[in-house]
Amino acid sequence: MELEALTKRYPGSGAPAVDNVNMEIRAGETVIFVGPSGCGKSTTLKMINRLIEPSGGRIRIGGEDVTDIDPVRLRRKVGYAIQSSGLFPHMTVAQNIGLVPRMTGWRKTRIKERVEEMLDLVGLDPGEFLGRYPRQLSGGQQQRVGVARALAADPPVLLMDEPFGAVDPITRDHLQDELIRLQQELHKTIVFVTHDFDEAIKLGDRIAVLRERSHIAQFDTPEAILTNPADDFVSGFVGAGAALKRLNLSRVRDVEITDIPTVTVDTPLQQIFNSLRASGTSEILLLDRNHRPYKWLRRGDLMRAKGSLARAGTLVTDTVTRDATLRDALEAVLTDSSGRAAVTGRRGEYIGVVDMETLMNSVHELLEEDRLEALEHQHDLETTRSAQTHAEQEGGDAGGRKA
Template sequence: MPDPFPTGGPAAGAGRPRASGATIELDRLTKRFPGSAAPAVDSVTMEIRAGEIVVFVGPSGCGKTTTMKMINRLIEPTSGRIRIGGEDVTSIDPVRLRRKIGYAIQSSGLFPHMTVAQNIALVPRMAGWSKARTSARVEEMLDLVGLDPAEFHGRYPRQLSGGQQQRVGVARALAADPPVLLMDEPFGAVDPITRDHLQDELIRLQHELHKTIVFVTHDFDEAIKLGDRIAVLRERSHIAQFDTPEAILTNPVDDFVSGFVGAGAALKRLNLTRVRDVEVVDVPTATVDDPLQSIFEALRSGTSNEVLLLDRHRRPYKWLRRGDLMRAKGSLARAGTLVHDTVTRDATLRDALEAVLTDNAGRVPVTGRRGAYEGVVDMETLMKSVHELLEADRLEAVEHQHRLEEQRAEQTRRAQEGKPGGPEGGS
């Protein structure tokens, strides 16, 4: 049987074309566990398009993780079919299947006795890649997830922060260039700020890689931020609504879905707009290696009363005001205010707004690859976007009310004329 969803093959690797995503079709997929009266997953039918992120969200125990694990057959289906790239993979060797599907879980799942490089190289080595090709791939993947290969190559998982471990976990899942990536609450065990940055990193990676990603979460805000489409699942993975985040926010199909949307749908729509969609401005900058006198002159000659100090890797480090330099007395060690948070261009406006409010400074630095400075987004820009979203929601509500009134008027007219479709005619 031909390979149902080939990776990049012998040519794949550093500097070579990567495999893009593959379609996933679930056809009446069902799982009954022994001893259970009802199925855990009951006849799920769904098509996931190539290159999109689909997020499964639903209450605990609804079957979302079980459904995802049947895709790579970590859980064997009781009945139904799974097609990837148009090929039925229900009966092929499950070990071979799993080598073709990336898998990332909560707390990274890294092997503690292996170095970062050994963890990432695991699947390529099992797939028979050459030593040179595997080594090049490890370097490429570390760079892709924003970790310096020279710094992290030989470290062990215990020497990494939680966020760094999750980045390595994603690198390992992508190392063999699979067209499909399954992610089971991968960012659930890290702090909120790190989680936001990891979400941004996944969005950035997807812009480059165009994989097909199935992502499981219990956090509806995370689903809105990441998903091209969201599958809201009821008990036994029955699909309540499968649509774009915007459609679910503005038109939930019933009270069950509305419960997931929750209050403040207009503000939740801030998760649909990215920093890259609004104006990012530049501010005066200096580096820690610049002489104090040149920094002072930049402040004195500039229109702003502050300078953003960058470290040696051009990452935002401190905000310096004119008064800070007067008190510096030849040293920047105690001068200025540390930058507590940054956002990437893939961050949502909600992330940026939270960062600005937390920092209480009216602006937040925007960073790119490896945290390098790219600009600043300010409160004025963010509030303008908030007002635009609220106004759009107000107009949508007015239009919706008009449509309802027109429908009622039409029903009344039909009823008066004795035509079907009125209160007694039914239709």
């Protein structure tokens, strides 16, 4: 995708809302627009599918100039997800997801298959959710359906305008992880607007930090922006704790996931005792009937159980997926009394655990990388200054010889 001199002027306004934006977005990458409120990032996004008509410039998608084609046809080729999902309240989940395929003339059987495929892709059981209405869904479920609708017609480009901004922090983390997983499977070209720099680091292959009128302050990888912000404006977005923010660049799948003894709620109490004794550990993980983490059980809990696990043990308060960042995992470990976090699959099923020692080793490695990069940067600066000084002295000597 290419944006060439993209500009938007509103009548009666002295300055353009978006001024001469030039950007190339590679196929299959996720690019994040981040910047202060009112800088024009959402306006720029909406010009790509011409929900807002550009005043000047060009937009090319796959080499095709889309500036002059029918905007309705364009929007059917570009997925669009917004904050609060934007679902039609009078339509069922199935009708919402199947809307664009139906408008483009797909057969009913194909639409039905695609709707079920999309629900499964975003982690919702088709048998449970097909006939529901948006009001019967949680905020996180609505956002998942919104993403499924945006992807239903298999568009090459997906535009996302602060799609997770209206949900609680825990749901937001899980939706971000879901988007990362989806992108690994689908390889769409995604342009995503947010004001949250941590979200930008977590999701983006590249980040465009935008000033007023969508002027690009820096357009680079998250690593490059964290380690070498272009100026004070960009540094303000990075904020303090750049090393900790880099934990958003590594995933749980990048570190060692270990296993621990598990039992289910249907396991007899004596068998749980035997499993705990045989494991040589002080605790065991109780799974529910869907194989999802439920409670941490310790020896003392079992002694007090008195034949029932109903009140025994400590509830698992948070879990992470393989696609969660190490920062998410660290927060989960710190809030869980066990000192470790359970790792789960697409439907919440238990996979393994990640512990504090593993995460702290990763933190130390990142801090060491930052220290070495800072030393290398300082050495490069000193080398440059030395070369400049030498050149100035040579110039002065040459001038003296001429005189």
